[in-house]
Amino acid sequence: MTTSDGSVLGSTQIHGTAPRNRAFTIVLLADGFTSTQQTDFDNACTDFVTALTTTAPYDTIGRPINIWRINVTSTDSGADDPASAGGTGATAATYFDSTFGGNGIRRLLLCNTTTVLQTAAVQVPEFTAAIVVVNSTIYGGGGGSVGAYSLAGGATEIALHELGHTAYKLADEYPCYACDGVETGHDVHPLGEPTEPNVTQNTARDTLKWGWAVAPTTDLPTTSNPNCPTVDPQSSPVPTGTVGCFEGAHYYHCDAFRPEYDCKMKSLSTPFCQVCRQVIRTKAKVTKNLCALTPSRDAVYLYDGSGDSWTRIGGPAGQLFTGAWGLVATNPDTGDLYRYLGSPDNWQYIGGPGASFAVSADTVYGLSPGSDAVYSYDGFDNSWTRIGGPASRIFAGVWGLVATNPDTGDLYRYLGSPDNWDYIGGPGAEFAVAPDTVYGLTPSSDAVYCYDGFGNSWTRVGGPAGHLFTGDWGRGLVATNPDNGDLYTYMGTPDSWRYTGGAGASFAVATDTVYGLSPGSDAVYSFDGFGSSWTRVGGPAYSIAAGNI
Incomplete structure (x- = not known):
């Protein structure tokens, strides 16, 4: 023993x-x-x-x-x-x-x-x-x-x-403790907001701790237990995957709510709910999320993760590119590409200039200066491999790499070996690669589409947009209103979007939240996760970028 x-x-x-x-x-x-x-x-x-x-x-x-x-x-x-x-x-x-x-x-x-x-x-x-x-x-x-x-x-x-x-630190979401059918003392949850991120006593839309995930049309509370001496037997009144407030959680029949009707923290062999998935993504990432380039582009700073504290990690840069693989930046004088190695002023030269770069889950891709070829970084020294011919734009993320045909604007997906690309759709005003798919804005910017994952099939998920931003947070996509610049979060089903905040010069979707650069580029803000509340976390910046830094 x-x-x-x-x-x-x-x-x-x-x-x-x-x-x-x-x-x-x-x-x-x-x-x-x-x-x-x-x-x-x-x-x-x-x-x-x-x-x-x-x-x-x-x-x-x-x-x-x-x-x-x-x-x-x-x-x-x-x-x-x-x-x-x-x-x-x-x-x-x-x-x-x-x-x-x-x-x-x-x-x-x-x-x-x-x-x-x-x-x-x-x-x-x-x-x-x-x-x-x-x-x-x-x-x-x-x-x-x-x-x-x-x-x-x-x-x-x-x-x-x-x-x-x-x-x-996720809580059990089941509405009983022993769950043997005869327990007492678990009818009504004691007063006091639970500290765990996936249970609550608060059902107010504007202050709900997982308010970022609740669609405007979802009732709060979403279910209510009519008989607190017993576990609520009712089935879900909403489609699977709907985030709201479902009564019965944290070992109590009433006055405690869980985010979805079911979740792995409630029932085994069930997927984690959207809120638990977000918590896991955030906590499993131990590196920093956000970096910024100073207004004069003379230094790169890394956000320390709380308050308005930032650490200088590099000198002058032309542009920043980030993703799950890491952070790279161009030399403003030569265009050469450097990779950040994790400590201040520790950067590695990895290649010459390019028309554009894009960071995926496992490497960085580059478009040659004349846009006549796409290259993939081999992961060592300054060695690159040509993987495709001419392209006008490249976009990368966890899902992979896509590029547009310079003559037609058609979109192609890279299949992992040189010159092996698959046509997946027509031209668009803009594309953005999320963790699980790619989104596109129609040529006239009048609708947002999501790639279905096969052939050249796409589904319309929203109306007009100005710009698209993707990343690990939430459902992976936010977009701006083309008329006023306001920011909206995609809720995962067509035409379901949630107003998230006002206009900004730019946005960056990180693992933990979405960050914004104010319209005048004079401050960096972080979305608080509920309502349309944002907190200032930094001063002026030329640009911001989010990734595994």
């Missing part, structure tokens, strides 16, 4: 390529696996990686995440299963002393958190979240400073749910 009941064998990185000091690092630790069962633990860790990387939003944010396993032997297989909580009464001598029956609930799986955290810190000092994999087929899991899950059926679903607690 102590560390004398086993030994730590060592650690192995099993996923991710991010620099160790710039990664969101998950460690998986074995408990209840004997020395002859370590392959079983290895396989369980492989299953976890597969589940994580194929579950939204991890399927589009995998680059900043590293995953390690820590192999630990135990004297016995399994975990304690106290009879007092409905278990078999079995005990097991394991390194982290895992036990079912926490708080008298058999499925609540706990372990010695101090030992887990100490072990993780020794083996992988930069770890972000520690999750214990318990070698038992009894259903159970737990989340807190340390997460734990058993190898019951649907084990990886339990793991992803518990990771939500441990890594992102």
